[in-house]
Every structure is written in C-alpha cells, then in structure tokens.
Amino acid sequence: MAELQLDHITKTFHDDDEGEIVAVDDVSIDIADGEFLILVGPSGCGKSTTLRMVAGLESITEGEIRLGEAVINDKRPQERDTAMVFQSYALYPHMTVRENMSFGLEESTDLSDEAIDARVTESTRMMGIEDLLDRKPAELSGGQQQRVALGRAIVREPEAFLMDEPLANLDAKLRSQMRTELQRIQEDLGVTTIYVTHDQTEAMTMGDRIAILNDGILQQVGTPLECYHEPENLFVAGFIGEPSMNFFEMRLEGDRLVDDGFEYALTEAHRESIGTTDRVVLGIRPEDIEVGVDGSGSHHYEVGIDVIEPRGDENNVHVTFEPAAADPETFVATIGGMRQATPGETITVGFPPEAIHLFDAATERTLHNRSLETIEDVEVVTQQ
Amino acid sequence: MSTFSALTDNRPDWSRIALYATLLAMIAFYLSPLESGLMTSIKTQAGFQQTSPFVPPLPGQFAIEPWIEAFGRLQSGLVNSVLFAIPATILSATIGSITAYGLTNTKWRGQALVLMVLIAGIFIPYQSVLVPLSRFWTIVDLGSLLAVIPPLADRSELIALTITHTAYGIPICTLLFRAHYKSIDSSMIEAARLDGATIATIYYRIILPLSIPMFAVALIYQFTNIWNDLLFAIVLISDNSNDVVTMSLQKLTGSMVSQYNIQMAGAFITALPTLLVYIVFGEQFAEGVAGGGT
Numbered sequence: 001m002a003e004l005q006l007d008h009i010t011k012t013f014h015d016d017d018e019g020e021i022v023a024v025d026d027v028s029i030d031i032a033d034g035e036f037l038i039l040v041g042p043s044g045c046g047k048s049t050t051l052r053m054v055a056g057l058e059s060i061t062e063g064e065i066r067l068g069e070a071v072i073n074d075k076r077p078q079e080r081d082t083a084m085v086f087q088s089y090a091l092y093p094h095m096t097v098r099e100n101m102s103f104g105l106e107e108s109t110d111l112s113d114e115a116i117d118a119r120v121t122e123s124t125r126m127m128g129i130e131d132l133l134d135r136k137p138a139e140l141s142g143g144q145q146q147r148v149a150l151g152r153a154i155v156r157e158p159e160a161f162l163m164d165e166p167l168a169n170l171d172a173k174l175r176s177q178m179r180t181e182l183q184r185i186q187e188d189l190g191v192t193t194i195y196v197t198h199d200q201t202e203a204m205t206m207g208d209r210i211a212i213l214n215d216g217i218l219q220q221v222g223t224p225l226e227c228y229h230e231p232e233n234l235f236v237a238g239f240i241g242e243p244s245m246n247f248f249e250m251r252l253e254g255d256r257l258v259d260d261g262f263e264y265a266l267t268e269a270h271r272e273s274i275g276t277t278d279r280v281v282l283g284i285r286p287e288d289i290e291v292g293v294d295g296s297g298s299h300h301y302e303v304g305i306d307v308i309e310p311r312g313d314e315n316n317v318h319v320t321f322e323p324a325a326a327d328p329e330t331f332v333a334t335i336g337g338m339r340q341a342t343p344g345e346t347i348t349v350g351f352p353p354e355a356i357h358l359f360d361a362a363t364e365r366t367l368h369n370r371s372l373e374t375i376e377d378v379e380v381v382t383q384q
Numbered sequence: 385m386s387t388f389s390a391l392t393d394n395r396p397d398w399s400r401i402a403l404y405a406t407l408l409a410m411i412a413f414y415l416s417p418l419e420s421g422l423m424t425s426i427k428t429q430a431g432f433q434q435t436s437p438f439v440p441p442l443p444g445q446f447a448i449e450p451w452i453e454a455f456g457r458l459q460s461g462l463v464n465s466v467l468f469a470i471p472a473t474i475l476s477a478t479i480g481s482i483t484a485y486g487l488t489n490t491k492w493r494g495q496a497l498v499l500m501v502l503i504a505g506i507f508i509p510y511q512s513v514l515v516p517l518s519r520f521w522t523i524v525d526l527g528s529l530l531a532v533i534p535p536l537a538d539r540s541e542l543i544a545l546t547i548t549h550t551a552y553g554i555p556i557c558t559l560l561f562r563a564h565y566k567s568i569d570s571s572m573i574e575a576a577r578l579d580g581a582t583i584a585t586i587y588y589r590i591i592l593p594l595s596i597p598m599f600a601v602a603l604i605y606q607f608t609n610i611w612n613d614l615l616f617a618i619v620l621i622s623d624n625s626n627d628v629v630t631m632s633l634q635k636l637t638g639s640m641v642s643q644y645n646i647q648m649a650g651a652f653i654t655a656l657p658t659l660l661v662y663i664v665f666g667e668q669f670a671e672g673v674a675g676g677g678t
Contacts, residue, residue, distance in 0.1 A: 078577055078581065084575065086571040088572075090569060090572040090575040094594055103576070103581075
C-alpha cells in the first residue's frame with residue numbers, strides 16, 4: 001500500500017488528420033496512502049486515459065507518476081503492482097472463477113499452489129462468491145461477474161486499485177448496492193484507489209475526495225462536499241449536483257445584477273468579491289430556491305410554472321421569468337414531494353443571498369461561493 | 385400457426401409440395417455423381433460395361449476387388465500425403481495464429497505493411513509461382529543439405545512440399561485468425577498484462593485457448609487444400625517413392641484400358657481423410673464459422 005502521486009502528467013496523441021490532441025493536460029494529484037479518489041468528468045475528458053497511464057497501458061508524454069517512492073513511468077504494466085477493474089469486467093472466458101482469480105498470482109508471484117489457493121478462497125469469501133469457484137464467466141450473472149472482477153483485483157493485494165467505471169454495466173439497484181459494498185471493501189483493505197466514473201452520484205457518495213476533469217484539465221480536487229458547496233469554477237458547479245445548479249448570466253449595475261428577466265440586489269460581501277468584473281454568472285442550486293414563500297423583498301420574483309417532474313421524495317419544478325413566451329428559458333427549483341404545484345400557475349420564488357454563487361462570466365472562475373454558516377447543522381444530517 | 389392450418393385444412397398445400405419436390409430433385413442432382421461413383425466402384429469391369437453407372441450392381445456383378453486394388457496402389461501415396469499434409473496444415477495454422485496475434489494485440493511500426501504483404505500473398509495464383517518455386521528448390525538443395533540424416537534426405541521432396549504449402553497457407557490463416565483476434569475484448573488482454581503475464585504467456589494461456597474454434601476452421605480449410613493439391617506436388621516431386629496420393633490417384637487411370645471401378649474406389653479412398661477431418665472438427669468448425677469463439 002502506498003501513496004500515489006501524479007506530477008504534472010500530460011498525454012498527447014498524434015492523429016494523422018488533426019495533428020496533436022492533448023488528452024490529459026498537466027494534471028497533478030496527490031493521492032494519500034489508502035485514500036479513495038474519484039476521477040470524474042464528462043465523456044472524453046481524459047479520465048480513463050489518466051487511469052491507463054497509471055496502469056501503464058498508455059505511455060506518459062510528460063510528467064511523472066510515483067507509486068510509493070518509486071517513479072513508475074518506465075515500468076511495464078506487469079511490474080507496477082497495480083490491479084485494474086474494467087467496465088467490461090475483462091474476465092478470461094475460458095477459465096473458471098478460480099482460474100481467473102489465480103491467474104495474476106501465478107504470473108506475478110512465486111507463491112506455492114496452496115498459498116494461491118488460500119488467497120483465492122479468502123478473496124471469494126470476502127466477495128461472497130465462494131460457491132461460484134468452478135463456474136465459468138458465461139454461467140454468471142452480470143453482478144456475479146462484477147464480483148469476480150473485483151475479487152481478481154483484490155486477490156493480488158496490489159499497491160493500488162485502478163477502477164474504470166466498474167459499476168457502469170449493472171442495473172440501478174445492483175449498482176447502488178455494489179457502491180456501498182465497494183466502499184466497505186476499500187475501507188477494510190485500505191488500498192489506495194483511483195475510481196473513474198462519469199456518474200456524479202458515484203462521485204459524490206463513494207470517495208474520500210473527487211478530482212474533476214474537463215477537456216483533459218484538472219478542474220478541482222476536494223472532498224465531495226467541498227466540490228458541491230465550494231466549486232472553484234463554473235464547470236464544477238454545473239457538473240456536481242443533480243439537478244444541476246441554475247446559472248443566470250448578468251450585468252453588474254451598481255450594487256445590482258441585471259438581466260432581461262430580473263434584477264438581483266447584492267450584499268456587501270457579494271459586491272466586494274465581484275470587484276471590477278462586469279459580466280457575472282449568478283448560480284443557485286435548485287434546493288436553495290425558496291418556492292411559494294410570501295416575500296416581496298429584492299430577492300423574490302413572480303415566476304410561471306412550466307413543467308413539473310415528480311420524483312416522489314421531491315419534485316423538480318421548472319419555472320420561468322417569461323411565462324408568456326412560446327419556448328421559455330426555464331430554471332429548476334426543487335420542492336418537497338408532498339407539495340402540489342400546477343403548470344401554468346404563477347408562484348413566488350426567492351433566491352436567498354447566502355445561497356448564491358457568483359462566477360466571472362469571462363474566465364468562469366468562482367468569485368463568491370455560498371455561505372456555509374446556515375448549512376453546518378444540516379450537513380451532518382444530509383451526509384450519508 | 386402453420387401447423388394449426390395444416391391440421392384443420394385438408395386441402396393439399398401445393399406450394400409446400402412444390403418446395404419438397406424441388407428439394408428432393410436438388411438432392412438427387414447433387415448426390416447422383418457420388419451415387420454413380422459408389423456404384424461403379426463396387427461393380428466388376430463387366431458389370432460397369434453392361435449397366436448404367438448409377439444402377440446398383442446386379443447379382444454376379446458385385447465386387448470388392450476394385451477397392452482392394454485401389455487401396456493397394458494408393459497405399460504409399462496415402463502415407464506420403466499424411467507425412468506432408470499434416471505438418472503443413474498444423475504449421476501454417478500455428479504460424480498464422482501467432483502472426484495474427486502479433487498484428488492485432490501488440491503495437492509496433494510497420495504492421496500495416498506486413499498485413500498488406502500478407503493479403504497480397506493470398507491472391508498470388510499457384511500457377512504464377514511454379515517456375516520460381518522449382519528454381520528455388522533446385523538452388524536450395526534439401527536432399528544434399530539433409531544428406532547426414534538419410535531417412536530425411538530420402539523424403540527431402542516431401543519436406544520441400546511441406547514448407548511450400550506452409551508458406552502458401554500462412555497469409556490466409558493469418559487473415560482468418562486476425563478477424564477472430566480483433567473481436568477479442570482488448571481490455572481482457574490489458575487485464576492479463578496487469579496480472580503480470582508476458583506477451584508469450586498471454587498468447588499461450590489466453591489467446592490460444594480462445595482460438596480453438598478458429599483452429600478447427602483453419603485446419604479443415606488448410607488440410608483440404610493441401611491434401612487435394614496436385615500442382616505443387618507434380619512440380620516438386622520427381623522421385624516415384626515420394627508420390628503423394630493425388631499423384632497416385634492420377635496414375636490409376638491406366639494407359640490402355642480405363643478401369644473406372646478402380647478409379648472410383650481410388651477417388652473415394654483419396655477423399656476419405658478430408659471427410660474425416662470435417663467429422664472430427666465439425667463441432668468446433670461450426671462454432672468458429674458462427675463467430676462465437678468464447
């Protein structure tokens with residue numbers, strides 16, 4: 001078990017048609033010993049390439065990767081002592097579960113057959129697949145194959161686990177079950193883990209920290225709640241959270257933000273953080289919008305309800321400042337599942353000043369994040 | 385649905401009758417040469433002359449002698465053919481498989497060029513290489529090279545034939561295996577690399593076991609081709625003791641009288657091994673052609 005450091009990692013691909021493509025651009029992440037790091041981002045953001053560079057399946061164009069104290073750039077994959085779990089499971093179809101799991105130990109260690117057998121048995125018990133030892137992958141369900149794939153990684157007792165969307169092929173119920181199980185196993189084993197996903201639920205719930213990539217560039221590394229409440233830029237704010245944060249691009253006029261639809265009066269703190277920026281993006285999370293309140297203050301607006309998406313526990317209400325328009329621009333507010341609302345109605349919504357985020361529209365950097373004072377108590381409750 | 389209507393409707397279904405009639409006619413059409421051959425091979429010479437070829441032998445005209453005679457005259461040809469066809473088949477399939485592995489699951493410069501050359505190799509007709517081939521084997525005098533090992537030196541022409549067929553079979557085998565290997569999940573190979581396996585181990589422990597259906601296809605295809613070849617054999621073999629079975633069969637025609645019963649029996653004996661290969665590898669062959677592989 002060891003610390004894993006990505007030190008200014010860059011990966012460039014050469015394409016005959018398009019010339020050089022930078023897949024991963026100067027990414028640096030320090031992953032502590034035993035840490036569970038989630039690498040998340042949209043498709044094609046370079047997260048899988050980063051993982052494959054750590055595994056040794058892709059060469060590193062620039063930068064250094066260190067596992068423990070040693071630089072592993074020039075080590076071949078088989079010498080790196082990492083174990084990878086693939087989205088497709090990548091089980092050997094002609095081998096039984098036992099053979100699949102012992103293959104790595106046979107190839108990479110000098111262990112005796114008895115020792116290998118003991119370790120395989122122990123890992124299968126841990127994964128709850130001890131009954132399947134003599135079956136072949138084709139005779140297993142997707143969930144069972146997934147367990148074998150994880151077991152195959154665990155049995156190696158590697159310095160680091162590398163997981164490439166391992167739960168993506170499972171159905172929703174099994175996925176959430178495996179999510180918890182994976183977390184538990186990683187915690188028990190204490191093996192440094194990089195987990196690649198595009199699913200921001202997995203990102204929020206599973207890891208110690210999240211690293212968010214976009215276009216090959218590292219956007220932010222932080223705990224899930226840091227990334228959620230204190231995003232460093234517009235991309236992170238929009239990517240983390242479901243439904244996503246609402247954004248309004250506005251002009252600064254005195255101590256107000258002005259847009260075609262509405263105006264927003266800024267507090268002293270907001271005004272200070274904005275400085276001389278004149279185009280500002282105002283962001284607010286759907287759950288922070290107060291819906292149907294009696295308010296006539298400078299942060300309350302009359303809006304029309306466009307669409308309602310009931311989700312049981314809560315409802316997503318799509319509302320708009322311009323209810324008369326044929327194709328109105330909407331934003332989302334969430335209300336409790338038991339509250340009624342009807343499309344076409346007009347209601348009052350409030351944007352509490354302590355809950356808003358402000359971003360520079362040109363650079364997309366964060367100017368101001370929401371205040372966490374009001375959320376401290378709630379945090380303990382919502383954290384799972 | 386159709387069974388229901390067949391049960392309740394007593395009128396004859398003319399389209400169905402026409403279909404079966406056509407199928408039966410086609411079966412008769414395709415099987416008649418085989419049937420005629422078989423019947424001819426079990427008739428006496430007189431029986432052959434007095435009856436139509438596809439009529440079974442009349443009493444007194446039945447004979448097993450043509451088969452015994454043909455087998456006797458083909459015996460050494462059969463042995464020689466087995467001696468060169470089996471090694472050539474196995475070698476071309478194995479080398480083709482390894483080449484295909486090198487062309488699909490590893491990365492190196494010039495792969496495209498090698499593949500192009502191999503594909504071009506498939507389309508070189510036998511006839512166009514006959515002269516260079518015989519020149520080549522004259523220059524590379526295997527007989528004197530192997531003179532220290534007399535049993536091999538005696539069979540040097542067969543060894544030359546083995547090598548020629550192996551070389552000629554590699555391109556098509558490579559292409560067959562390449563198509564199969566391209567369909568193998570590349571993350572499985574990557575998993576094996578991370579598991580500590582070397583390129584050779586990955587081939588031996590993962591690729592090879594997954595290629596068995598494809599080997600059946602390549603073996604059947606190559607064996608049939610090599611066994612049935614006459615052209616290369618005529619060019620490369622001059623010593624009668626090295627005659628392969630197709631050459632011996634050709635010599636059954638005789639010079640004065642055509643003994644069709646012996647020729648037919650000989651043809652069946654010669655074709656038998658290719659039939660056996662189909663039967664032995666049939667199941668894997670079907671799997672390989674169906675493209676399963678896993």
